[in-house]
Amino acid sequence: MSITRRQLLILLPAAAVAWKSILAGTPEASPNYNMTEHWWGMLVDITKCIGCGSCVRACQMENQVPDGYFRTWVERYHVSDYDIENPKVDSPDGGKNGFPPATASDGKNFFVPKMCNHCADSPCTQVCPVGATFVSPDGVVLVDQKYCLGCRYCVQACPYGCRFVDPKKKTAQKCTLCYHRITKGLTTACCENCPTGARQLADLKNPNDPIHEFLKTHSVQVLKPYLATRSKLFYNGLDGSVR
Protein backbone atom coordinates (compact mmCIF):
# COMPACT_ATOMS: atom_id res chain seq x y z
CA MET A 1 0.00 0.00 0.00
CA SER A 2 1.43 3.34 -0.94
CA ILE A 3 0.61 6.56 0.85
CA THR A 4 0.20 9.74 -1.12
CA ARG A 5 1.66 13.01 0.07
CA ARG A 6 -1.83 14.31 0.85
CA GLN A 7 -2.65 11.24 2.99
CA LEU A 8 0.64 11.64 4.81
CA LEU A 9 -0.15 15.27 5.58
CA ILE A 10 -3.47 14.20 7.10
CA LEU A 11 -2.00 11.26 9.00
CA LEU A 12 0.95 13.05 10.58
CA PRO A 13 -1.02 15.40 12.90
CA ALA A 14 -3.34 12.53 13.87
CA ALA A 15 -0.31 10.38 14.72
CA ALA A 16 1.18 13.25 16.75
CA VAL A 17 -2.03 13.58 18.79
CA ALA A 18 -2.14 9.82 19.36
CA TRP A 19 1.51 9.76 20.44
CA LYS A 20 0.90 12.64 22.84
CA SER A 21 -1.93 10.75 24.55
CA ILE A 22 0.26 7.63 24.80
CA LEU A 23 3.02 9.66 26.44
CA ALA A 24 0.53 11.26 28.82
CA GLY A 25 -0.30 7.80 30.18
CA THR A 26 -3.57 6.72 31.76
CA PRO A 27 -4.71 8.00 35.13
CA GLU A 28 -4.75 5.71 38.11
CA ALA A 29 -7.95 3.70 37.85
CA SER A 30 -10.77 3.83 40.38
CA PRO A 31 -13.24 1.55 38.62
CA ASN A 32 -16.04 1.80 41.19
CA TYR A 33 -15.93 5.55 41.58
CA ASN A 34 -18.60 7.64 39.90
CA MET A 35 -17.85 11.36 39.97
CA THR A 36 -21.44 12.43 39.52
CA GLU A 37 -22.51 10.71 42.74
CA HIS A 38 -20.38 12.91 45.01
CA TRP A 39 -20.04 16.57 45.99
CA TRP A 40 -17.10 16.86 48.34
CA GLY A 41 -16.47 19.36 51.07
CA MET A 42 -14.99 19.40 54.55
CA LEU A 43 -16.16 20.20 58.02
CA VAL A 44 -13.72 21.79 60.46
CA ASP A 45 -14.75 21.91 64.09
CA ILE A 46 -12.66 24.68 65.64
CA THR A 47 -13.83 23.72 69.12
CA LYS A 48 -12.04 20.38 68.70
CA CYS A 49 -8.74 21.53 67.15
CA ILE A 50 -5.81 21.33 69.59
CA GLY A 51 -3.17 22.74 67.22
CA CYS A 52 -1.02 19.60 67.27
CA GLY A 53 -0.08 19.97 63.57
CA SER A 54 -0.71 16.28 62.76
CA CYS A 55 -2.85 17.28 59.79
CA VAL A 56 -0.08 19.48 58.37
CA ARG A 57 2.54 16.74 58.77
CA ALA A 58 0.26 14.08 57.31
CA CYS A 59 -0.54 16.28 54.30
CA GLN A 60 3.12 17.07 53.67
CA MET A 61 4.07 13.39 53.77
CA GLU A 62 1.13 12.15 51.75
CA ASN A 63 1.49 14.76 49.02
CA GLN A 64 5.26 15.44 49.09
CA VAL A 65 4.65 19.11 49.77
CA PRO A 66 7.94 21.08 49.44
CA ASP A 67 9.37 22.66 52.58
CA GLY A 68 8.13 26.17 53.28
CA TYR A 69 4.87 25.68 51.33
CA PHE A 70 1.54 24.43 52.61
CA ARG A 71 -1.52 22.68 51.25
CA THR A 72 -2.95 22.92 54.73
CA TRP A 73 -1.80 24.81 57.80
CA VAL A 74 -3.02 25.74 61.27
CA GLU A 75 -3.28 29.29 62.60
CA ARG A 76 -3.46 30.25 66.25
CA TYR A 77 -5.63 33.24 67.05
CA HIS A 78 -5.33 35.30 70.15
CA VAL A 79 -8.28 37.68 70.50
CA SER A 80 -8.06 40.28 73.24
CA ASP A 81 -11.24 41.24 75.13
CA TYR A 82 -10.58 44.86 74.35
CA ASP A 83 -9.66 44.67 70.67
CA ILE A 84 -11.63 41.92 69.01
CA GLU A 85 -11.08 43.34 65.53
CA ASN A 86 -7.31 43.03 65.70
CA PRO A 87 -6.45 39.48 66.62
CA LYS A 88 -2.85 38.37 67.02
CA VAL A 89 -2.20 35.42 64.76
CA ASP A 90 0.76 33.09 64.43
CA SER A 91 1.47 29.95 62.49
CA PRO A 92 5.11 28.93 62.96
CA ASP A 93 6.06 26.72 60.02
CA GLY A 94 2.35 26.37 59.25
CA GLY A 95 1.77 24.92 62.70
CA LYS A 96 3.47 21.73 61.50
CA ASN A 97 5.22 21.12 64.81
CA GLY A 98 2.59 22.56 67.07
CA PHE A 99 2.78 25.92 68.82
CA PRO A 100 4.86 27.40 71.64
CA PRO A 101 2.86 28.15 74.81
CA ALA A 102 0.62 31.20 74.59
CA THR A 103 1.96 34.17 76.55
CA ALA A 104 -1.01 36.53 76.80
CA SER A 105 -3.30 35.91 79.75
CA ASP A 106 -6.29 37.97 78.69
CA GLY A 107 -8.74 37.18 75.88
CA LYS A 108 -9.07 33.85 74.17
CA ASN A 109 -6.88 31.54 72.10
CA PHE A 110 -8.05 29.05 69.51
CA PHE A 111 -6.72 27.20 66.48
CA VAL A 112 -8.02 27.48 62.93
CA PRO A 113 -7.00 24.80 60.42
CA LYS A 114 -6.90 26.24 56.90
CA MET A 115 -6.81 24.66 53.44
CA CYS A 116 -8.35 25.08 49.99
CA ASN A 117 -12.03 25.88 50.38
CA HIS A 118 -12.92 23.92 47.21
CA CYS A 119 -15.25 26.73 46.24
CA ALA A 120 -18.03 25.90 43.81
CA ASP A 121 -17.61 29.38 42.30
CA SER A 122 -13.87 29.45 42.65
CA PRO A 123 -12.09 32.67 41.64
CA CYS A 124 -8.89 30.70 41.04
CA THR A 125 -10.33 28.48 38.31
CA GLN A 126 -12.06 31.46 36.73
CA VAL A 127 -8.79 33.25 35.98
CA CYS A 128 -6.68 30.32 34.72
CA PRO A 129 -5.78 31.27 31.13
CA VAL A 130 -5.80 27.70 29.83
CA GLY A 131 -8.29 26.02 32.16
CA ALA A 132 -5.54 23.92 33.74
CA THR A 133 -7.24 24.33 37.09
CA PHE A 134 -10.88 23.38 37.28
CA VAL A 135 -13.72 22.25 39.53
CA SER A 136 -14.21 18.52 39.00
CA PRO A 137 -17.76 17.14 38.64
CA ASP A 138 -17.53 15.91 42.24
CA GLY A 139 -16.69 19.41 43.52
CA VAL A 140 -12.93 19.25 44.03
CA VAL A 141 -10.72 22.06 42.73
CA LEU A 142 -7.80 20.42 40.95
CA VAL A 143 -4.79 21.47 38.83
CA ASP A 144 -3.65 19.61 35.72
CA GLN A 145 0.08 19.58 36.33
CA LYS A 146 0.85 18.77 32.70
CA TYR A 147 -1.08 21.78 31.50
CA CYS A 148 -0.40 24.54 34.02
CA LEU A 149 1.67 27.42 32.59
CA GLY A 150 2.91 28.59 35.98
CA CYS A 151 1.59 32.13 35.41
CA ARG A 152 0.53 32.41 39.09
CA TYR A 153 -2.70 34.24 38.29
CA CYS A 154 -4.66 31.63 40.29
CA VAL A 155 -2.39 32.20 43.30
CA GLN A 156 -3.27 35.89 43.15
CA ALA A 157 -6.97 35.15 42.73
CA CYS A 158 -7.32 32.81 45.72
CA PRO A 159 -8.70 34.89 48.60
CA TYR A 160 -7.57 32.36 51.21
CA GLY A 161 -3.87 32.06 50.31
CA CYS A 162 -4.19 28.35 49.62
CA ARG A 163 -2.11 28.10 46.47
CA PHE A 164 1.59 28.25 45.76
CA VAL A 165 3.91 27.48 42.87
CA ASP A 166 6.09 24.43 43.37
CA PRO A 167 9.70 25.65 43.20
CA LYS A 168 10.76 22.52 41.29
CA LYS A 169 7.76 21.71 39.10
CA LYS A 170 7.02 25.40 38.44
CA THR A 171 3.30 24.70 38.44
CA ALA A 172 0.49 25.73 40.77
CA GLN A 173 -0.07 23.40 43.72
CA LYS A 174 -2.87 23.16 46.23
CA CYS A 175 -4.94 20.80 48.32
CA THR A 176 -6.48 18.12 46.11
CA LEU A 177 -8.64 16.87 48.96
CA CYS A 178 -6.42 13.78 48.60
CA TYR A 179 -8.29 12.97 45.42
CA HIS A 180 -6.20 9.83 44.94
CA ARG A 181 -7.57 8.58 48.27
CA ILE A 182 -11.18 9.75 48.31
CA THR A 183 -11.87 8.21 44.91
CA LYS A 184 -10.91 4.87 46.46
CA GLY A 185 -13.27 5.23 49.38
CA LEU A 186 -10.62 6.52 51.82
CA THR A 187 -10.68 9.78 53.70
CA THR A 188 -8.05 12.53 53.34
CA ALA A 189 -4.65 12.28 55.03
CA CYS A 190 -5.41 15.27 57.28
CA CYS A 191 -8.76 13.83 58.43
CA GLU A 192 -7.26 10.41 58.94
CA ASN A 193 -4.54 11.79 61.20
CA CYS A 194 -6.54 14.32 63.22
CA PRO A 195 -6.53 12.92 66.78
CA THR A 196 -9.66 14.80 67.84
CA GLY A 197 -11.80 14.46 64.73
CA ALA A 198 -11.72 18.21 64.17
CA ARG A 199 -11.66 17.61 60.42
CA GLN A 200 -14.31 15.55 58.71
CA LEU A 201 -14.49 14.83 55.00
CA ALA A 202 -18.05 15.46 53.83
CA ASP A 203 -19.94 14.17 50.82
CA LEU A 204 -22.83 16.55 50.40
CA LYS A 205 -24.51 14.36 47.80
CA ASN A 206 -24.61 11.37 50.12
CA PRO A 207 -27.85 11.59 52.16
CA ASN A 208 -26.36 9.29 54.81
CA ASP A 209 -23.29 11.43 55.39
CA PRO A 210 -23.26 12.75 59.00
CA ILE A 211 -22.54 16.25 57.61
CA HIS A 212 -26.24 16.74 56.99
CA GLU A 213 -27.14 16.13 60.61
CA PHE A 214 -24.28 18.34 61.71
CA LEU A 215 -25.30 21.23 59.44
CA LYS A 216 -28.88 20.98 60.73
CA THR A 217 -27.91 21.14 64.37
CA HIS A 218 -24.96 23.56 64.42
CA SER A 219 -24.19 27.12 63.51
CA VAL A 220 -21.77 26.70 60.66
CA GLN A 221 -19.88 29.40 58.81
CA VAL A 222 -17.49 29.71 55.87
CA LEU A 223 -14.48 32.03 55.53
CA LYS A 224 -15.00 35.42 53.85
CA PRO A 225 -18.66 34.76 52.94
CA TYR A 226 -18.95 38.23 51.35
CA LEU A 227 -16.79 37.03 48.47
CA ALA A 228 -19.55 34.63 47.41
CA THR A 229 -17.23 31.84 46.35
CA ARG A 230 -19.62 29.11 47.57
CA SER A 231 -16.90 27.66 49.76
CA LYS A 232 -17.31 24.04 50.85
CA LEU A 233 -15.01 24.31 53.85
CA PHE A 234 -17.51 24.58 56.70
CA TYR A 235 -16.38 25.80 60.10
CA ASN A 236 -18.10 25.09 63.37
CA GLY A 237 -17.36 27.60 66.12
CA LEU A 238 -15.76 30.15 63.78
CA ASP A 239 -15.01 33.39 65.57
CA GLY A 240 -15.83 36.64 63.80
CA SER A 241 -12.21 37.75 64.07
CA VAL A 242 -10.96 34.97 61.78
CA ARG A 243 -9.85 36.10 58.34
Added chain:
Amino acid sequence: MQIPVEGFMYPNEVELQWSVLIVLYPFLTGLVAGAFILASLERVFMVKAVKPTYRLALLTALAFLIVAPLPLQLHLGHPERSFEMYLTPHRSSAMAMFGFVYLWYLLAVLVVEIWLDYRRDIVVMSQCTTGWKRLVYRVLTLGSTNISERSLHIDERVGWLVTVIGIPSAFLLHGYVGFIFGSVKANPWWSSPLMPVVFLFSAMVSGIAIVMLLYMLMCRLRREPIDMDCVDTVAKYLFYTFIIDFSLEMLDLIHRIYEADESFRSLDFMVHTRLFLSQVVIQILLGTVLPILLIGVTQVVKLAAEQRKRIYVVAGCLTMIGIFAMRWNVVIGGQLFSKSFLGYTTYKMGFVTREGLLTAIVLTVLPFVILGVLVKLLPPWPEKKSAISSVAVAAYGAD
Protein backbone atom coordinates in the same frame (compact mmCIF):
# COMPACT_ATOMS: atom_id res chain seq x y z
CA MET B 1 16.54 33.48 51.61
CA GLN B 2 14.57 34.71 54.61
CA ILE B 3 11.94 37.27 53.65
CA PRO B 4 11.20 39.83 56.38
CA VAL B 5 7.56 39.70 57.46
CA GLU B 6 5.69 42.03 59.75
CA GLY B 7 2.55 40.76 61.51
CA PHE B 8 0.88 37.67 60.09
CA MET B 9 0.85 36.51 56.47
CA TYR B 10 -0.81 33.31 55.27
CA PRO B 11 2.22 31.00 54.96
CA ASN B 12 2.01 30.78 51.14
CA GLU B 13 1.81 34.55 50.76
CA VAL B 14 5.24 35.43 52.08
CA GLU B 15 6.91 35.04 48.69
CA LEU B 16 5.72 37.50 46.03
CA GLN B 17 4.21 35.84 42.97
CA TRP B 18 4.59 38.62 40.43
CA SER B 19 7.98 40.27 40.09
CA VAL B 20 9.41 43.40 38.47
CA LEU B 21 8.85 41.75 35.07
CA ILE B 22 5.11 41.94 35.63
CA VAL B 23 5.61 45.61 36.46
CA LEU B 24 7.24 46.03 33.07
CA TYR B 25 4.42 44.31 31.21
CA PRO B 26 1.71 46.94 31.81
CA PHE B 27 4.36 49.65 31.50
CA LEU B 28 5.35 48.51 28.01
CA THR B 29 1.82 47.83 26.77
CA GLY B 30 0.81 51.23 28.11
CA LEU B 31 3.47 52.89 25.98
CA VAL B 32 2.15 51.01 22.95
CA ALA B 33 -1.44 52.09 23.49
CA GLY B 34 -0.49 55.67 24.31
CA ALA B 35 1.84 56.07 21.33
CA PHE B 36 -0.82 54.70 18.99
CA ILE B 37 -3.48 57.03 20.34
CA LEU B 38 -1.13 59.97 19.77
CA ALA B 39 -0.60 58.79 16.19
CA SER B 40 -4.35 58.59 15.67
CA LEU B 41 -4.68 62.28 16.59
CA GLU B 42 -3.12 63.20 13.29
CA ARG B 43 -4.71 60.49 11.18
CA VAL B 44 -8.28 60.45 12.43
CA PHE B 45 -8.78 63.64 14.40
CA MET B 46 -6.86 65.75 11.89
CA VAL B 47 -4.57 67.42 14.45
CA LYS B 48 -2.07 68.41 11.79
CA ALA B 49 0.37 69.98 14.25
CA VAL B 50 1.44 66.56 15.56
CA LYS B 51 2.17 65.20 12.09
CA PRO B 52 5.99 65.13 12.61
CA THR B 53 5.45 62.57 15.37
CA TYR B 54 2.98 60.38 13.47
CA ARG B 55 5.34 57.83 11.99
CA LEU B 56 7.66 57.92 14.98
CA ALA B 57 4.69 57.17 17.25
CA LEU B 58 3.72 54.16 15.13
CA LEU B 59 7.27 52.77 15.10
CA THR B 60 7.57 53.37 18.85
CA ALA B 61 4.33 51.48 19.41
CA LEU B 62 5.60 48.59 17.29
CA ALA B 63 8.98 48.44 19.05
CA PHE B 64 7.34 48.28 22.47
CA LEU B 65 4.66 45.87 21.32
CA ILE B 66 7.29 43.40 20.09
CA VAL B 67 8.91 43.39 23.53
CA ALA B 68 5.69 43.50 25.61
CA PRO B 69 5.10 39.72 25.82
CA LEU B 70 8.74 38.93 26.68
CA PRO B 71 8.47 39.73 30.42
CA LEU B 72 5.42 37.48 30.58
CA GLN B 73 7.25 34.65 28.83
CA LEU B 74 10.24 34.99 31.14
CA HIS B 75 7.94 34.96 34.14
CA LEU B 76 6.02 31.81 33.22
CA GLY B 77 6.99 28.60 34.98
CA HIS B 78 6.44 26.77 31.69
CA PRO B 79 6.86 29.20 28.78
CA GLU B 80 6.88 26.25 26.38
CA ARG B 81 3.20 25.76 27.19
CA SER B 82 2.22 29.38 26.59
CA PHE B 83 0.95 28.59 23.10
CA GLU B 84 -1.86 26.64 24.78
CA MET B 85 -3.44 30.04 25.42
CA TYR B 86 -4.17 30.19 21.70
CA LEU B 87 -5.11 26.53 21.29
CA THR B 88 -7.31 26.04 24.34
CA PRO B 89 -8.07 29.46 25.80
CA HIS B 90 -10.15 29.58 28.94
CA ARG B 91 -12.81 32.07 27.99
CA SER B 92 -13.56 33.24 31.53
CA SER B 93 -9.93 34.26 32.04
CA ALA B 94 -8.93 37.87 31.39
CA MET B 95 -5.36 36.73 30.84
CA ALA B 96 -6.35 34.18 28.20
CA MET B 97 -7.76 36.90 26.01
CA PHE B 98 -4.49 38.83 26.11
CA GLY B 99 -2.98 36.57 23.46
CA PHE B 100 -5.80 37.36 21.06
CA VAL B 101 -5.96 41.06 21.83
CA TYR B 102 -2.19 41.23 21.41
CA LEU B 103 -2.19 39.38 18.09
CA TRP B 104 -5.11 41.42 16.83
CA TYR B 105 -3.40 44.64 17.74
CA LEU B 106 -0.02 43.59 16.37
CA LEU B 107 -1.09 41.96 13.12
CA ALA B 108 -4.44 43.52 12.26
CA VAL B 109 -3.76 47.07 13.38
CA LEU B 110 -0.21 48.20 13.93
CA VAL B 111 1.72 46.24 11.31
CA VAL B 112 -0.98 46.84 8.69
CA GLU B 113 -1.08 50.55 9.39
CA ILE B 114 2.70 50.90 9.29
CA TRP B 115 2.94 48.85 6.13
CA LEU B 116 0.24 50.85 4.36
CA ASP B 117 1.80 54.12 5.42
CA TYR B 118 5.30 53.07 4.34
CA ARG B 119 4.36 50.96 1.32
CA ARG B 120 5.29 53.63 -1.19
CA ASP B 121 8.65 54.24 0.51
CA ILE B 122 9.32 50.53 0.73
CA VAL B 123 8.67 50.02 -2.97
CA VAL B 124 10.92 52.93 -3.88
CA MET B 125 13.65 51.77 -1.50
CA SER B 126 13.49 48.28 -2.95
CA GLN B 127 14.44 49.88 -6.26
CA CYS B 128 16.99 52.40 -5.01
CA THR B 129 19.03 50.33 -2.58
CA THR B 130 21.47 47.52 -3.18
CA GLY B 131 22.67 44.38 -1.41
CA TRP B 132 20.91 43.03 1.67
CA LYS B 133 18.92 46.22 2.13
CA ARG B 134 17.36 45.75 -1.27
CA LEU B 135 16.44 42.19 -0.31
CA VAL B 136 14.86 43.36 2.96
CA TYR B 137 12.79 46.03 1.21
CA ARG B 138 11.75 43.63 -1.52
CA VAL B 139 10.49 41.22 1.12
CA LEU B 140 8.70 44.10 2.86
CA THR B 141 6.84 45.01 -0.34
CA LEU B 142 5.09 41.64 -0.04
CA GLY B 143 5.03 41.56 -3.82
CA SER B 144 2.91 44.69 -4.06
CA THR B 145 4.88 47.20 -6.14
CA ASN B 146 2.05 49.27 -7.57
CA ILE B 147 2.49 52.84 -6.31
CA SER B 148 0.27 54.60 -8.75
CA GLU B 149 -1.75 57.54 -7.46
CA ARG B 150 -4.91 55.47 -7.34
CA SER B 151 -3.15 52.71 -5.46
CA LEU B 152 -1.73 55.15 -2.91
CA HIS B 153 -5.15 56.70 -2.49
CA ILE B 154 -6.55 53.25 -1.62
CA ASP B 155 -3.67 52.80 0.85
CA GLU B 156 -4.62 56.09 2.45
CA ARG B 157 -8.30 55.19 2.79
CA VAL B 158 -7.59 51.69 4.12
CA GLY B 159 -4.96 53.12 6.50
CA TRP B 160 -7.52 55.58 7.84
CA LEU B 161 -9.98 52.75 8.42
CA VAL B 162 -7.31 50.69 10.19
CA THR B 163 -6.54 53.66 12.47
CA VAL B 164 -10.23 54.06 13.25
CA ILE B 165 -10.38 50.37 14.20
CA GLY B 166 -7.06 50.79 15.98
CA ILE B 167 -8.29 53.39 18.48
CA PRO B 168 -10.81 51.09 20.25
CA SER B 169 -8.24 48.30 19.87
CA ALA B 170 -5.64 50.40 21.71
CA PHE B 171 -8.24 51.13 24.39
CA LEU B 172 -8.98 47.42 24.58
CA LEU B 173 -5.30 46.49 24.76
CA HIS B 174 -4.57 48.56 27.80
CA GLY B 175 -7.97 48.81 29.40
CA TYR B 176 -7.96 45.09 29.47
CA VAL B 177 -4.53 45.00 31.15
CA GLY B 178 -6.15 47.06 33.88
CA PHE B 179 -8.99 44.57 33.98
CA ILE B 180 -6.53 41.73 34.67
CA PHE B 181 -5.79 43.44 37.96
CA GLY B 182 -9.10 45.16 38.58
CA SER B 183 -11.07 41.92 38.38
CA VAL B 184 -9.18 40.12 41.15
CA LYS B 185 -11.77 40.31 43.90
CA ALA B 186 -9.46 38.63 46.39
CA ASN B 187 -7.19 41.67 46.38
CA PRO B 188 -8.73 44.97 47.54
CA TRP B 189 -5.71 46.95 46.33
CA TRP B 190 -6.48 45.85 42.77
CA SER B 191 -10.19 45.15 42.79
CA SER B 192 -11.75 48.31 41.39
CA PRO B 193 -13.88 49.05 38.34
CA LEU B 194 -11.79 52.19 37.92
CA MET B 195 -8.64 50.17 37.34
CA PRO B 196 -9.05 49.68 33.54
CA VAL B 197 -9.86 53.39 33.10
CA VAL B 198 -6.93 54.49 35.24
CA PHE B 199 -4.64 52.14 33.32
CA LEU B 200 -5.92 53.48 30.03
CA PHE B 201 -5.36 57.12 30.86
CA SER B 202 -1.99 56.47 32.43
CA ALA B 203 -1.10 54.56 29.25
CA MET B 204 -2.02 57.55 27.15
CA VAL B 205 0.05 59.80 29.41
CA SER B 206 3.12 57.57 29.18
CA GLY B 207 2.76 56.98 25.43
CA ILE B 208 2.42 60.68 24.65
CA ALA B 209 5.36 61.51 26.94
CA ILE B 210 7.70 58.92 25.41
CA VAL B 211 6.93 59.99 21.84
CA MET B 212 7.45 63.63 22.80
CA LEU B 213 10.81 62.81 24.38
CA LEU B 214 11.89 60.58 21.50
CA TYR B 215 10.93 63.20 18.94
CA MET B 216 13.01 65.84 20.70
CA LEU B 217 15.91 63.43 21.19
CA MET B 218 15.91 62.37 17.55
CA CYS B 219 15.76 65.96 16.34
CA ARG B 220 18.80 66.69 18.47
CA LEU B 221 20.67 63.62 17.23
CA ARG B 222 19.89 64.58 13.64
CA ARG B 223 20.80 68.20 14.34
CA GLU B 224 17.42 69.25 13.03
CA PRO B 225 15.32 72.04 14.54
CA ILE B 226 12.48 70.90 16.77
CA ASP B 227 9.06 71.77 15.41
CA MET B 228 7.87 73.73 18.43
CA ASP B 229 4.29 73.91 17.21
CA CYS B 230 4.26 70.12 17.18
CA VAL B 231 5.88 69.71 20.62
CA ASP B 232 3.62 72.37 22.14
CA THR B 233 0.55 70.55 20.82
CA VAL B 234 1.80 67.19 22.09
CA ALA B 235 2.54 68.75 25.48
CA LYS B 236 -0.93 70.26 25.56
CA TYR B 237 -2.49 66.83 25.00
CA LEU B 238 -0.16 65.38 27.61
CA PHE B 239 -1.32 68.03 30.06
CA TYR B 240 -5.04 67.38 29.53
CA THR B 241 -4.67 63.59 29.61
CA PHE B 242 -2.54 63.84 32.72
CA ILE B 243 -5.18 65.90 34.52
CA ILE B 244 -7.85 63.29 33.71
CA ASP B 245 -5.51 60.49 34.80
CA PHE B 246 -4.62 62.22 38.05
CA SER B 247 -8.28 63.02 38.78
CA LEU B 248 -9.21 59.37 38.31
CA GLU B 249 -6.42 58.20 40.59
CA MET B 250 -7.39 60.72 43.23
CA LEU B 251 -11.04 59.71 42.90
CA ASP B 252 -10.03 56.12 43.58
CA LEU B 253 -7.93 57.21 46.56
CA ILE B 254 -10.60 59.48 48.05
CA HIS B 255 -13.22 56.78 47.57
CA ARG B 256 -11.07 54.28 49.46
CA ILE B 257 -10.33 56.72 52.27
CA TYR B 258 -13.97 57.74 52.66
CA GLU B 259 -15.35 54.20 52.46
CA ALA B 260 -12.62 52.86 54.75
CA ASP B 261 -13.67 49.23 54.44
CA GLU B 262 -11.99 46.37 56.27
CA SER B 263 -8.91 46.49 54.04
CA PHE B 264 -8.38 50.22 54.50
CA ARG B 265 -6.31 50.11 57.66
CA SER B 266 -3.95 47.65 56.07
CA LEU B 267 -3.63 49.57 52.81
CA ASP B 268 -3.31 52.88 54.64
CA PHE B 269 -0.48 51.49 56.74
CA MET B 270 1.26 50.30 53.58
CA VAL B 271 1.02 53.67 51.85
CA HIS B 272 2.48 55.34 54.92
CA THR B 273 5.35 52.89 55.27
CA ARG B 274 6.47 50.45 52.56
CA LEU B 275 5.02 52.36 49.63
CA PHE B 276 5.61 55.87 50.92
CA LEU B 277 8.65 56.51 48.74
CA SER B 278 7.39 54.80 45.59
CA GLN B 279 3.79 55.99 45.82
CA VAL B 280 3.61 59.29 47.65
CA VAL B 281 7.02 60.72 46.77
CA ILE B 282 7.83 59.24 43.35
CA GLN B 283 4.44 58.49 41.81
CA ILE B 284 2.25 61.29 43.13
CA LEU B 285 4.57 64.19 43.93
CA LEU B 286 7.51 63.81 41.54
CA GLY B 287 5.84 61.77 38.81
CA THR B 288 2.43 63.42 38.61
CA VAL B 289 2.00 66.72 40.46
CA LEU B 290 5.35 68.19 39.42
CA PRO B 291 5.07 67.41 35.67
CA ILE B 292 1.47 68.66 35.64
CA LEU B 293 2.62 71.90 37.28
CA LEU B 294 5.58 72.23 34.92
CA ILE B 295 3.54 71.73 31.77
CA GLY B 296 0.79 73.83 33.33
CA VAL B 297 3.24 76.72 33.55
CA THR B 298 3.89 76.48 29.79
CA GLN B 299 0.15 76.64 29.19
CA VAL B 300 -0.41 79.86 31.11
CA VAL B 301 2.91 81.72 30.91
CA LYS B 302 4.52 82.79 27.68
CA LEU B 303 7.98 81.22 27.72
CA ALA B 304 10.78 81.17 25.18
CA ALA B 305 11.09 78.07 22.99
CA GLU B 306 14.31 77.00 24.68
CA GLN B 307 12.71 77.19 28.13
CA ARG B 308 9.67 75.27 26.96
CA LYS B 309 11.89 72.57 25.49
CA ARG B 310 13.72 72.16 28.79
CA ILE B 311 10.47 72.03 30.71
CA TYR B 312 9.05 69.42 28.34
CA VAL B 313 12.15 67.24 28.70
CA VAL B 314 12.10 67.42 32.50
CA ALA B 315 8.33 66.91 32.67
CA GLY B 316 8.47 64.04 30.15
CA CYS B 317 11.20 62.22 32.09
CA LEU B 318 9.37 62.74 35.39
CA THR B 319 6.19 61.44 33.77
CA MET B 320 7.89 58.23 32.65
CA ILE B 321 9.29 57.70 36.14
CA GLY B 322 5.88 58.43 37.67
CA ILE B 323 4.03 56.01 35.40
CA PHE B 324 6.58 53.28 36.04
CA ALA B 325 6.17 53.92 39.77
CA MET B 326 2.39 53.65 39.33
CA ARG B 327 2.79 50.21 37.71
CA TRP B 328 5.19 49.23 40.46
CA ASN B 329 2.81 50.32 43.20
CA VAL B 330 -0.07 48.43 41.63
CA VAL B 331 1.77 45.18 40.93
CA ILE B 332 4.25 44.99 43.80
CA GLY B 333 2.19 47.02 46.26
CA GLY B 334 -0.75 44.70 45.72
CA GLN B 335 1.28 41.79 46.99
CA LEU B 336 2.97 43.32 49.99
CA PHE B 337 0.03 42.93 52.36
CA SER B 338 -1.69 39.77 53.52
CA LYS B 339 -5.18 38.92 52.33
CA SER B 340 -5.83 38.43 56.04
CA PHE B 341 -5.06 42.18 56.45
CA LEU B 342 -2.92 41.24 59.41
CA GLY B 343 0.60 41.51 58.03
CA TYR B 344 3.06 42.68 55.43
CA THR B 345 5.84 41.06 53.46
CA THR B 346 8.83 42.43 51.56
CA TYR B 347 9.83 42.28 47.90
CA LYS B 348 13.40 41.11 47.43
CA MET B 349 14.49 41.72 43.87
CA GLY B 350 17.40 39.67 42.55
CA PHE B 351 19.94 41.15 40.18
CA VAL B 352 21.32 38.52 37.81
CA THR B 353 18.31 36.20 38.00
CA ARG B 354 15.62 35.21 35.53
CA GLU B 355 13.24 37.78 36.98
CA GLY B 356 15.85 40.13 38.37
CA LEU B 357 16.81 43.75 37.86
CA LEU B 358 19.27 43.04 35.04
CA THR B 359 16.59 41.24 33.01
CA ALA B 360 14.23 44.15 33.62
CA ILE B 361 16.86 46.65 32.46
CA VAL B 362 17.57 44.61 29.31
CA LEU B 363 13.85 44.41 28.54
CA THR B 364 13.51 48.15 29.05
CA VAL B 365 16.41 48.95 26.74
CA LEU B 366 15.45 46.39 24.09
CA PRO B 367 12.50 48.36 22.64
CA PHE B 368 14.79 51.33 22.06
CA VAL B 369 17.27 49.10 20.19
CA ILE B 370 14.40 47.74 18.09
CA LEU B 371 13.16 51.27 17.51
CA GLY B 372 16.66 52.26 16.35
CA VAL B 373 16.62 49.45 13.78
CA LEU B 374 13.09 50.35 12.68
CA VAL B 375 14.00 54.02 12.29
CA LYS B 376 17.02 53.04 10.17
CA LEU B 377 14.89 50.76 8.04
CA LEU B 378 11.81 52.92 7.80
CA PRO B 379 12.87 56.54 8.36
CA PRO B 380 9.97 58.51 9.79
CA TRP B 381 11.34 61.88 8.72
CA PRO B 382 9.55 64.02 6.20
CA GLU B 383 12.74 65.20 4.49
CA LYS B 384 13.78 61.62 3.87
CA LYS B 385 10.37 61.17 2.42
CA SER B 386 10.90 64.08 0.07
CA ALA B 387 14.28 62.74 -0.94
CA ILE B 388 12.61 59.44 -1.64
CA SER B 389 9.90 61.28 -3.54
CA SER B 390 12.41 62.73 -5.96
CA VAL B 391 13.87 59.26 -6.51
CA ALA B 392 10.36 57.93 -6.96
CA VAL B 393 9.58 60.58 -9.53
CA ALA B 394 12.76 59.68 -11.36
CA ALA B 395 12.04 55.97 -11.18
CA TYR B 396 8.31 55.90 -11.84
CA GLY B 397 7.49 59.21 -13.40
CA ALA B 398 5.04 61.71 -12.02
CA ASP B 399 2.37 59.03 -11.69
